Amino acid sequence: MTADDRDAFAAAYVLGLLDPRDMQEAERLLAEDPAYAAHVADWRERLSELDRTAPSLPLPQGLWTRIEAGLDAPATAQPAAGIRTETVRAEAAWPERKAQPEPALSRLWRSLGFWRGIGLAASAAAVLLSVALSVAAVQLGRKPAMIAVLLTDSREPAAVVHTFRDGRAELVPLAPIDVPAGRALEIWTLWDRARGPVSIGLIDEARTVRLNLDELPRTDEGQLFEITLEPSTGSPTGRPTGPILMKGTASAPL
Amino acid sequence: MTVSSEDSALDEDELGRALQRCAGGDRAALRKIYEGEAGRMLGVAQRMLRRPALAEEAVHDTFLQVWRHAASFDPARGSARGWLFAILRHRALNILRGEVRTDLVDDFEPMGLLSEEDKPDAMIMRLSENGRLRRCLEKLDPARRDAIVLAYGNGLSHGELAGRIGVPLGTVKSWIRRSLSVLKECMG
Numbered sequence: 430m431t432a433d434d435r436d437a438f439a440a441a442y443v444l445g446l447l448d449p450r451d452m453q454e455a456e457r458l459l460a461e462d463p464a465y466a467a468h469v470a471d472w473r474e475r476l477s478e479l480d481r482t483a484p485s486l487p488l489p490q491g492l493w494t495r496i497e498a499g500l501d502a503p504a505t506a507q508p509a510a511g512i513r514t515e516t517v518r519a520e521a522a523w524p525e526r527k528a529q530p531e532p533a534l535s536r537l538w539r540s541l542g543f544w545r546g547i548g549l550a551a552s553a554a555a556v557l558l559s560v561a562l563s564v565a566a567v568q569l570g571r572k573p574a575m576i577a578v579l580l581t582d583s584r585e586p587a588a589v590v591h592t593f594r595d596g597r598a599e600l601v602p603l604a605p606i607d608v609p610a611g612r613a614l615e616i617w618t619l620w621d622r623a624r625g626p627v628s629i630g631l632i633d634e635a636r637t638v639r640l641n642l643d644e645l646p647r648t649d650e651g652q653l654f655e656i657t658l659e660p661s662t663g664s665p666t667g668r669p670t671g672p673i674l675m676k677g678t679a680s681a682p683l
Numbered sequence: 684m685t686v687s688s689e690d691s692a693l694d695e696d697e698l699g700r701a702l703q704r705c706a707g708g709d710r711a712a713l714r715k716i717y718e719g720e721a722g723r724m725l726g727v728a729q730r731m732l733r734r735p736a737l738a739e740e741a742v743h744d745t746f747l748q749v750w751r752h753a754a755s756f757d758p759a760r761g762s763a764r765g766w767l768f769a770i771l772r773h774r775a776l777n778i779l780r781g782e783v784r785t786d787l788v789d790d791f792e793p794m795g796l797l798s799e800e801d802k803p804d805a806m807i808m809r810l811s812e813n814g815r816l817r818r819c820l821e822k823l824d825p826a827r828r829d830a831i832v833l834a835y836g837n838g839l840s841h842g843e844l845a846g847r848i849g850v851p852l853g854t855v856k857s858w859i860r861r862s863l864s865v866l867k868e869c870m871g
Contacts, residue, residue, distance in 0.1 A: 483726035486738075637840060
């Protein structure tokens with residue numbers, strides 16, 4: 430990292446713009462690299478004036494009592510107490526999938542009629558969006574190898590999956606999704622029908638995330654991606670069990 | 684309900700001393716920080732998290748961390764207020780981004796909604812007119828300025844900024860990077 434890169438990384442950290450993986454790296458640097466820590470401190474001071482533009486709100490009754498009650502609790506009782514250890518929790522959003530005994534395929538997954546509508550007939554809006562987003566990626570010097578526009582039941586584009594030649598992949602939501610209490614959004618891909626759908630991510634709300642395609646071969650033309658609603662810790666069976674919220678197939682950009 | 688007024692805010696020295704006393708186990712010192720700063724902290728957290736219950740959680744957790752880590756505050760490495768608000772912002776961002784929340788839906792507000800006073804222009808107007816930050820932010824093109832203020836003030840991610848401002852993700856990322864370097868140049 431050049432000095433400029435390091436400073437830009439510190440600024441992005443202070444702005445809160447790092448993704449979870451970079452955030453961990455930022456906090457490792459903060460603990461180990463005094464020069465980096467100095468950049469962070471400089472950026473905090475530069476931007477701290479913005480904190481003073483927030484209104485001072487009335488304090489809710491009982492808040493101090495709750496704080497005081499927590500003072501005696503051992504630090505371990507508080508989930509992720511240390512400032513630097515907290516990012517570990519973000520990792521929990523990526524549970525490792527163990528090989529599961531093949532369960533009966535879920536009803537929805539088997540329903541061919543449900544899958545049939547996808548095809549290449551994405552709406553004009555979807556095409557425009559995917560173009561805009563792939564342009565964005567190109568400007569970052571990372572042209573996606575494959576793009577899948579995920580459509581809802583009503584054919585609205587709701588998210589885009591980008592896969593890159595280096596094996597990385599990301600989901601970029603295009604619309605908010607209501608997630609009921611105790612549920613989460615699980616992202617799946619179907620590379621091989623014999624193997625069945627593979628979980629590649631679990632999120633609690635519509636937000637951009639890195640997808641885990643590490644254990645899969647390179648994404649193919651026509652490979653299916655979908656998001657289902659699952660329990661907050663992910664599907665208990667390793668296969669989609671909840672309703673499918675959106676799906677789409679991968680195409681190579683021109 | 685107690686209202687935390689401007690007058691009760693602690694100055695930098697008072698805050699630093701209170702943190703030292705917290706490190707020595709003095710609860711009255713923590714209470715003093717609470718009375719002086721918690722109202723503003725709640726405002727900062729709510730601007731990012733939008734839901735009062737989540738903002739309250741962020742402030743609650745921050746005070747527990749301040750209590751446990753007060754000894755790690757080092758005035759040589761930054762201001763006491765900076766330290767306090769860095770812990771708060773970190774906690775709020777974790778709630779906003781990293782954690783699985785189970786109570787999202789009951790009064791979940793779509794991303795698009797910001798109250799008038801949380802809009803970037805309003806935030807900039809409240810910056811001190813002669814302050815360096817405002818002077819330097821005003822050198823930026825308005826959309827780029829908004830991107831910086833929305834990221835810091837409202838906790839928007841790159842993707843959310845792109846959606847809000849209506850430009851591609853890559854554009855937002857390069858705007859942010861260049862704007863930050865202009866700010867740094869201007870502010871020193």
